[in-house]
Amino acid sequence: MAGRFAKxxxxxxxxxxxxxxxxxxxxxxxxxxxxxxxIVGYLVVLxxxxxxxxxxxxxxxxxxxxxxxxxxFVGTLYLVGISLLVSTxxxxxxxxxxxxxxxxxxxxxxxxxxxINLAGVPSIVxxxxxxxxxxxxxxxxxxxxxxxxxxxIMTLPVIIASTREALASVxxxxxxxxxxxxxxxxxxxxxxxxxxxxxxxxTGVILQVSRAAGETAPVMFTGAVFFKAVQRGDLFPYGxxxxxxxxxxxxxxxATQVPNVKEALPYATAVVxxxxxxxxxxxxxxxxxxLRNRKKW
Amino acid sequence: MSSVPSPIxxxxxxxxxxxxxxxxxxxxxxxxxxxxxxxxxxxxFFFVLKEAAPVxxxxxxxxxxxxxxxxxxxxxxxxxxxGTFALTVGTLSVTALAMLIAVPFGxxxxxxxxxxxxxxxxxxxxxxxxxxxxxxxxVWGFVGLTVMSKLIVNATGAPVGVNVLNGGIxxxxxxxxxxxxxxxxxxxxxxxxxxxxxxxxxxxxxxxxxxxxLPAARNGLLAAVLLGxxxxxxxxxxxxxxxxxxxxxxxxxxxxxxxxxxxIAAELxxxxxxxxxxxxxxxxxxxxxxxxxxxxxxxxxxxxxxxRK
Numbered sequence: 170m171a172g173r174f175a176k177x178x179x180x181x182x183x184x185x186x187x188x189x190x191x192x193x194x195x196x197x198x199x200x201x202x203x204x205x206x207x208i209v210g211y212l213v214v215l216x217x218x219x220x221x222x223x224x225x226x227x228x229x230x231x232x233x234x235x236x237x238x239x240x241x242f243v244g245t246l247y248l249v250g251i252s253l254l255v256s257t258x259x260x261x262x263x264x265x266x267x268x269x270x271x272x273x274x275x276x277x278x279x280x281x282x283x284x285i286n287l288a289g290v291p292s293i294v295x296x297x298x299x300x301x302x303x304x305x306x307x308x309x310x311x312x313x314x315x316x317x318x319x320x321x322i323m324t325l326p327v328i329i330a331s332t333r334e335a336l337a338s339v340x341x342x343x344x345x346x347x348x349x350x351x352x353x354x355x356x357x358x359x360x361x362x363x364x365x366x367x368x369x370x371x372t373g374v375i376l377q378v379s380r381a382a383g384e385t386a387p388v389m390f391t392g393a394v395f396f397k398a399v400q401r402g403d404l405f406p407y408g409x410x411x412x413x414x415x416x417x418x419x420x421x422x423x424a425t426q427v428p429n430v431k432e433a434l435p436y437a438t439a440v441v442x443x444x445x446x447x448x449x450x451x452x453x454x455x456x457x458x459x460l461r462n463r464k465k466w
Numbered sequence: 467m468s469s470v471p472s473p474i475x476x477x478x479x480x481x482x483x484x485x486x487x488x489x490x491x492x493x494x495x496x497x498x499x500x501x502x503x504x505x506x507x508x509x510x511f512f513f514v515l516k517e518a519a520p521v522x523x524x525x526x527x528x529x530x531x532x533x534x535x536x537x538x539x540x541x542x543x544x545x546x547x548x549g550t551f552a553l554t555v556g557t558l559s560v561t562a563l564a565m566l567i568a569v570p571f572g573x574x575x576x577x578x579x580x581x582x583x584x585x586x587x588x589x590x591x592x593x594x595x596x597x598x599x600x601x602x603x604x605v606w607g608f609v610g611l612t613v614m615s616k617l618i619v620n621a622t623g624a625p626v627g628v629n630v631l632n633g634g635i636x637x638x639x640x641x642x643x644x645x646x647x648x649x650x651x652x653x654x655x656x657x658x659x660x661x662x663x664x665x666x667x668x669x670x671x672x673x674x675x676x677x678x679x680l681p682a683a684r685n686g687l688l689a690a691v692l693l694g695x696x697x698x699x700x701x702x703x704x705x706x707x708x709x710x711x712x713x714x715x716x717x718x719x720x721x722x723x724x725x726x727x728x729x730i731a732a733e734l735x736x737x738x739x740x741x742x743x744x745x746x747x748x749x750x751x752x753x754x755x756x757x758x759x760x761x762x763x764x765x766x767x768x769x770x771x772x773x774r775k
Contacts, residue, residue, distance in 0.1 A: 183673065190675070194575070194577050198575040201598060202591075205598050265496050283504040289693075289700065291699070291701070296734070297730065298509070302509060379600050383603070385602070385702075390735070424611055435612075443602070451597070
């Protein structure tokens with residue numbers, strides 16, 4: 170077909186470069202997915218013999234080499250729950266300030282920088298802060314309270330960022346309409362902005378749950394312990410001033426500190442932790458997609 | 467919007483003094499929460515430095531030795547040394563290897579997501595990236611300790627599988643999602659008129675990417691890389707479990723190392739509260755805080771650079 174429409178060498182080269190680039194970048198993207206699938210698959214296969222409802226509800230036995238993970242699982246629920254109670258109100262209000270009240274001046278740029286930096290502080294530094302501020306300075310001791318407060322400050326940027334995004338997605342015209350009928354700034358926020366962004370804020374809270382549940386270092390030195398005796402399946406084993414076990418730290422302990430653990434045990438713990446976190450994240454993603462599809466503006 | 471009060475009811479004149487006061491109080495609370503981020507960052511620096519400060523002025527401690535000596539013997543009976551240089555090199559080597567892997571893959575994937583793939587595939591990939599970034603660091607560490615170390619021992623014949631290579635790969639996998647999502651945002655921020663102009667001149671996608679988009683999104687992509695670096699430097703549990711436990715300057719990829727973060731996590735439990743050892747660990751924390759502060763501020767200024775333009 171070498172006729173009038175034959176490609177010039179220049180065009181041919183250009184098209185080869187194009188297809189090479191497309192496949193190289195495509196492969197690079199695929200290279201991100203493959204490890205996720207392989208890792209999750211591998212963990213699940215090795216964890217399979219130990220995975221059961223009994224594993225979740227049972228307590229660790231024989232010096233943590235056998236049994237289940239209940240005290241750690243319920244401990245994580247406590248830590249996450251209490252940290253949410255603290256950080257959600259502060260985070261949502263901070264986001265309202267930044268998105269609805271703050272003028273563009275040097276001070277608010279400083280606030281923005283602080284939020285960015287708070288997100289970038291290493292988790293071990295948060296642990297040191299929690300130890301210095303809550304355990305010693307505030308005299309809360311090694312306790313659920315100290316650990317939850319540390320987690321709360323650590324996950325604050327997550328809720329601020331996602332709430333801001335939700336607030337910013339409410340069109341400016343909605344606010345202007347409300348101001349024009351004489352409403353104050355807060356009345357506008359309460360009557361117009363919040364009702365239209367509440368589901369987006371909820372998505373942020375869900376993401377915060379997953380972030381808090383997976384953290385290890387911040388709770389390791391502020392309130393989580395290697396072992397705590399708890400009744401099998403007991404939903405309220407801990408008080409605010411108690412120390413507790415945490416799922417993430419339990420995985421670290423089983424993997425590195427306890428000799429002669431039953432082979433599948435750490436794998437099963439990893440699968441429960443990973444499974445819970447991914448499940449929570451998937452919920453947030455589904456919620457977000459559903460919201461986007463029914464958005465009216 | 468049935469919940470919107472009618473204009474007459476919200477006229478200011480008709481509102482009770484209590485309602486106005488309540489609103490004022492609430493707005494004060496909102497402002498306070500807004501400022502809280504600054505307070506928390508300042509508090510973190512203050513409390514970490516406060517625990518570290520006494521050792522700075524104590525006899526026999528020198529900041530030069532702390533920063534540049536490779537001798538870390540915190541529990542030695544007669545020859546106590548607090549030199550963190552080997553730990554700093556450990557952090558740098560693992561981070562450098564991680565970036566060597568994560569930057570090309572991350573930016574490549576960002577370009578693919580933003581320019582080459584169809585919307586449906588893009589949404590799927592973004593979900594995968596989000597899930598990837600949600601995996602807790604202790605799970606990554608566990609993967610490094612079990613799966614990756616076995617693979618490395620089998621592939622290289624190294625005596626132990628927990629080393630620079632292992633930590634680097636794990637950290638790369640952890641930083642890729644950050645680089646991809648920020649990098650994709652940077653590419654998306656390039657106005658479509660740039661793309662249209664390129665296409666009108668007969669450019670292929672690839673020509674468009676490397677002649678137009680990469681130069682235009684340069685700052686945003688740099689910020690993406692910097693945030694990836696920040697994530698890698700600050701990572702604790704994963705490197706604690708995956709890099710082995712040797713405080714020395716690594717000679718090869720298959721040497722075990724220890725990083726600044728992992729060192730704190732490994733020794734904080736054993737250091738008696740108030741001891742010099744304990745305070746030096748807090749000083750390491752202060753150092754880490756300052757490093758990530760600089761990295762994050764730089765990333766922010768770099769991004770701000772494009773917005774100005």
